[in-house]
Amino acid sequence: MSDFGTQHDELRELQRRLTILKAGLFAVVLLLALRLWHLQIREGLYYRDLSENNRTRSVILEPARGLIYDRHGVLLANNVPSFNLYVTLEDVKDRGTLIKKLNTLAGLNEAILRKKLSERTDKLVQKKVKGGLTLREAVLIESHRLDLPGVIVRAESQRNYPEGMTAAHLLGYVGEVSADQLERPEFDDLHQGSVIGQYGVEKTYDRFLRGRAGQKIIETDAIGHEKQTVEVQKPAAGDDLYLTIDLRLQKLAEQLLGEETGAIVALDPTTGEVLALASRPAFDPNVLSRELTPKQWEEIVQDEGHPLTDRSTQGQYPPGSTFKIVMAAAALETKTIEPSTKIRCAGGYQFGRRLYRDWKAGGHGLTDLTQAIVDSCDVYFYTVGQRMGIDTIASYAAQFGLGRATGIELPSELGGVVPSTAWKEKARGEPWLPGETISASIGQGYVTVTPIQMAHLIGAVGNHGVSYRPRLIRAVMERATGRLHELPAVAQGRLPVKAETLEIIREALAGVVTDGTARRAKSTLVSIAGKTGTAQTAAFRPGPEEDIPKKLRDHAWFVSYAPAAAPRIAVAVLVEHMGHGGAAAAPLAKHMIEAFVKLTPQEPQLTDSDSLAPRSTMELAMQRPHD
Amino acid sequence: MIDRVNEGRGLDSFERMFLAVIVAILSIGVLSIYSVTYAQQGGRVPLYAKQLIWILMGGAAFVAMLVFDYHKISRLSYLLYAIVLVLLVVVLVAGKTSRGAQRWIPIGPFAFQPSEFAKLVLILVLASYYANAPRHGWLQRVVLPGLIMMPGLLLILKQPDLGSGLSFLAIYAAMLLVVGMRSKALGVLLLFSLMLFPFAWEAVWGSLHHYQRDRIMTFVDPAHDPGGKGYHGLQSRIAIGSGELLGKGLYGGTQSQLKFLPEGHTDFVFAVFAEEWGFLGVLVLLALFLGLMMLSLEIAMKAKDVLGALLAAGVIAMIGFCVAVNIGMTAGMLPIVGIPLPLMSYGGSATVSIMAALGLLLNIKRRRLTLFY
Known part of the structure; x- marks a missing residue:
């Protein structure tokens, strides 16, 4: 066609096509005129009425x-x-x-x-x-x-x-x-x-x-x-x-905490799905969702128990002996010790002029790593920590997910603190003191963690080092289309430790429940593995435990998973001011795990990561009237 | 260098007519702005006076685009496009945000809107591309110019400025059609769908579910407010409809005077005019716009070369599209996208760039009698 003609022919061709543009312009103006005739002449009276009354x-x-x-x-x-x-x-x-x-x-x-x-x-x-x-x-x-x-x-x-x-x-x-x-x-x-x-x-x-x-x-x-x-x-x-929450487990967790202050987190370590996330004391969202008077609001904010604080994701506590899991992994990976390395515990560790005491007055005697975890020997980890130095400890703690928020879908999640020489220089403007490494080695001093971090950590250890981001949303039902969008698990890769290292630790954690500090978590239904912890809140404590005012008593920790061989649930329990983890926290975790096993007795299907209830949610979504 | 052609030659009757139509529309615009802002004069410079300043600057741009041979101007087109792209990036980085979109670069007390100039520059770039490149095959005809347009289009949509983005597409489509498609049928079909797009759009739009529309609108325009839109649309229809045959007279527009109609001096200036001058006034205005378009088409059809014809076609497409969409949206036929009414809406960047485009048209006309080289 025109493409091959001279420029003049092409111009003529091009200009002929402008006629179509002309026709189009006429059509548009005609349409506009018709529309305006409709508005101004046919419906003019109606609009005049609306404009005069101005009552829209x-x-x-x-x-x-x-x-x-x-x-x-x-x-x-x-x-x-x-x-x-x-x-x-x-x-x-x-x-x-x-x-x-x-x-x-x-x-x-x-x-x-x-x-x-x-x-x-x-x-x-x-x-x-x-x-x-x-x-x-x-x-x-x-x-x-x-x-x-x-x-x-x-x-x-x-x-x-x-x-x-x-x-x-x-x-x-x-x-x-x-x-x-x-x-x-x-x-x-x-x-x-x-x-x-x-x-x-x-x-x-x-x-x-x-x-x-x-x-x-x-x-x-x-x-x-x-x-x-x-x-x-x-x-x-x-x-x-x-x-992802199972209301029955959620209710149980809250009942178990009762009037105490604390948090319980249960999650599925194979997907990161959080099954229960309890924090006490709580508030009534019905009250907060209505219009509060300034007085009501003041009462809630000034409540000494801080009911608005979600202790499971915003409560930062020293991990106490639960931190020994990280210590053990770091010590084995850095070859600071062999699994068989024995250290004598005589009930204390002398550093400079200060004696760092073991929780057991007489000491544990000659212990190897497994024994040190099972009985939670402090002196063993003081020694190991002192050999590694704080920056090595900090690097492993960070790789286990500590010191930063887990990324669960909740506002204002806190990340805790993993101290290091650089951290102290920056945060406090002071150099790191060698004695502080000793405190950090048993999860005291500057180290703080949240219960969700510990559930995430113990879950990854239980799940052979494979870690998933904790998450709360299983699916979104889109109203516009009626479609159910299931949200996938968020894999976070593996913990940076060798399989053998993890095996040694996992065996020791099982031992903690069968023969160690958490014997009160032993269950006849399922094999549980875990680690107790006692987070000190005050350095100086007058007299025996019973005489101390409750405000100054230690926090009880227990982090666990079950079944020990191939865990389907990981539970972290923290109860404020309740003393030893083995006594106060471990039984709560056992209740949670046993309830879970009873509620979901069958093994999860290997092919379907969402075996728990995708069908039931789907059916519900279909049945519900679409308003 | 001022071209010899312009020297010593007065205006012929065509040119006088062309200028008269432009001046008439500009006057109607200033009058409407004067009317709507009449009641709300504080100590500041009244808007109609500012608009007169824009028109003077537009006049200067008109003359500037007239005196230099359009072939020379077209040689600068890629440079101008590069400048416009830089300005569009500047807008996104350092621009002024107003009503949810970032479109303005503040310069002293004024705000400069690069997307208005971008349309004119796009016409220049596409016309010089087609005039200089071999026009065989769909790659050179469709894809390459589309790629040339793309960075500007994306930057404008990012602001977001849906109105200018659509104008970009309209200019591109019109040029493509005038250059010609392989298949004539396809060409005609595309041209008509471009022309009827605003009206077809309403049919398609109307058939969507409300949430689908909202999704689309939030996608292209996050500032879109389902609450405000319907209300303003209705107020605009009430303003126009209540004008009836003869209108309510100057300052008589209760809708616009009582501030029920937002943006009465910018995007909804047509509603103000229609309320005050009625259907008769509207017919006169439509006739003026149609006249302007026909005179411009005359220039395109008698242009001496491909470059001139395509430049003229681009300008016609730009102005025609803006008129159709602006009046269409104020009259409730189209969703409300921010497109000003050419030569009437208040605004410096739009007024100057439209007048520059019209200067370019006259430039093409005055050089059509020079001999072929």
């Missing part, structure tokens, strides 16, 4: 927040109806009078109303002024609607946690988006009054749970009540979450 209002339709289930589809968070008070400022003649009327009619707090009404927003948008009205308040306001132009009570959904305080820290709670949050780009699809997750998975998975708000444009009558709907954009409900 925009109503934001809040989306239903996604639901949260446990791994078997048991409901953990849903939405229940609640009465909320809305005000359209455009329809309010005088704010002062309105606030007074609401106060005298329904007893609403004047100060709170005044604060809410003074926030700057679009005058034509119905603004949420108060949530969670009682039925009485709602009825009183509705029955006086003629006296309250611009005021509307709407029944909307309120977040509800049917299990109350159970799993409070990991579920979190919701609350209205704050002014500061609205400034941030990740919240720019929200508006004042939107409810978002403020803690727990409610916060980390808010993007999924949130949904998208819709909008209704209504024509109102003279007092701001809806006369007819002009346009509706439906809200889109948020996606549902299926957690």
Whole structure:
């Protein structure tokens, strides 16, 4: 065609095609003219009416927040109806009078109303002024609607946690988006009054749970009540979450802690799925998800037990003797000792002018590594630690995942401290003292860890060195498509130790339960392996244990896995101020493990990593009505 | 160097008509901006006065694009494109964010919007590419120019500026079609789908579920607000519809005067005009825009070479697309994407770049009588 002609021919050809452009332009202008004729001539009267009365209002339709289930589809968070008070400022003649009327009619707090009404927003948008009205308040306001132009009570959904305080820290709670949050780009699809997750998975998975708000444009009558709907954009409900948590184990963990302060973490070391994540004392997310008075909020924040702190991921404790697992691995890998190396323990270790005591007054005598783990001999590890030096210890601790957050999907997770010479120089501005290495060798001094880190660590040791990131979300049910997206396990590779080293340690850990410090964790149902720990809280302790005030007593640790040969569960228990790990923590872990074995007696299928309940969650997702 | 052709020759009747149409549309624009911002004059310089300054600067750009031979200008096109790309990167790094998008480079009290100039530069680059490269085969016709366009398009979408991004695609498609496709049928089909795209879009869009639309909108425009959009769209329709046949007169637009209509001086200036001047005013305005397009097509059809014809076609596509999409969205036929109405919406960068493009058109026209070289 034209491609091969002279430039002149080509130009003519090209210019002929411009005719089509011309036709297109005519068509577009004609279409626009028709549309405008339709708007201005055919519907002109209707729009003139709307513009003169100026009685269109925009109503934001809040989306239903996604639901949260446990791994078997048991409901953990849903939405229940609640009465909320809305005000359209455009329809309010005088704010002062309105606030007074609401106060005298329904007893609403004047100060709170005044604060809410003074926030700057679009005058034509119905603004949420108060949530969670009682039925009485709602009825009183509705029955006086003629006296309250611009005021509307709407029944909307309120977040509800049917299990109350159970799993409070990991579920979190919701609350209205704050002014500061609205400034941030990740919240720019929200508006004042939107409810978002403020803690727990409610916060980390808010993007999924949130949904998208819709909008209704209504024509109102003279007092701001809806006369007819002009346009509706439906809200889109948020996606549902299926957690990895097994509610039965979660409840058991919380019962086991009872009134004590502490944390229990149970996870599947072969996938990283967290089965229970308990922290006590807890709070009631139902209360925190409603509008708190400043006084209520103050009470929670100033509570001495710090119920808002999730001790499983934010509690940083000295690991005590559980740290000997890392020490043993480091010592064998660096060839500081042979498995058969024996060290004499006479009940203390002299360094300079100071005697570092063993927990056993008379000492353990001549011990090898296995014996030192089984009986938790301190002198053995003082010696080994002193030979390796703090920086070697720190490097192994870091490779075992300590000193940094595990990456579980919870906000504000802390990483603990793995001290080293460089760390102390930076953090304290002081040089490392040789004596501090001795304390660090038995997990005291500067070393701190969180219970989730220890569950992750012992799980990796149990799982022959293969490590998975701890995770809480098993699947997301996408509302828009109805599809269930299962989230995969996140492999983190292997611990940096030889298989033989790990075998020696694993054997010793089994010995701890059968013959050592954790005999109280021995089970007739399943073989358990683990390590006890006692985290000192005060250096100076007057008199025998019973006389010490509870605040100063040691924390009890037990980290474990079962079955010892091929673990399906790893459990870390920390109980604050309960003394020895073997006595206070080990029995709790045993209960958890036995309950797990009873609940899931069959061996996991080798081909399917998600053998526990994918079918049941899937079925549930299908059956549930799609609202 | 000023070309000999321009010396000592006055304006012929075609050129006078061309200029008159431009001036008429500009005047309507200033009047509408004056009307909508009339009630809200503080101590600052009123917006209509600032717009007059932009128009003067646009006039300078018009003359600048007229006096140098467009062949010379086209020789600079790749350099200009490189400059525009750098500016688009600067916008992303150091630009001013406003209404959720990062589109402006602040210069003193003003803000400069490179994506507006990018459209004109794209026309220059594509026209000089097609005029100088052999135009055989789909690789040279479609793929290479597409690759040339891509960095600019991606940088603009990153801001995000969906409106300018779509204009980019429209310019590319129009040039492609005028250059010609292997199959005539395909060419015609593509051209019509480009022309009817805004209207077809509404049909496709309307058939999507609301969440699908929201997903698409959040994907291309994270600042998109499902709440605000419907409301503003309705306010715009009320403004236009309530104008009826004769309009409410200057300052009579209650929708725009009472601030129910947002952005009355920029993207929704057409709604202000339609409310105040009614359907009759709208017909006059549409006739002016159509007239401008027809005069521009006349220039394209009589251009002396491929470069001139393609430059003109690109400018027509750019202006035509913006007019269609802007009026379409204010009239509730299209989703609201931020595209200003050429020569009418308030804004320095857009006004200057559109006027520069029109100067280029007149340049092509005035050089068509020179002999072939």
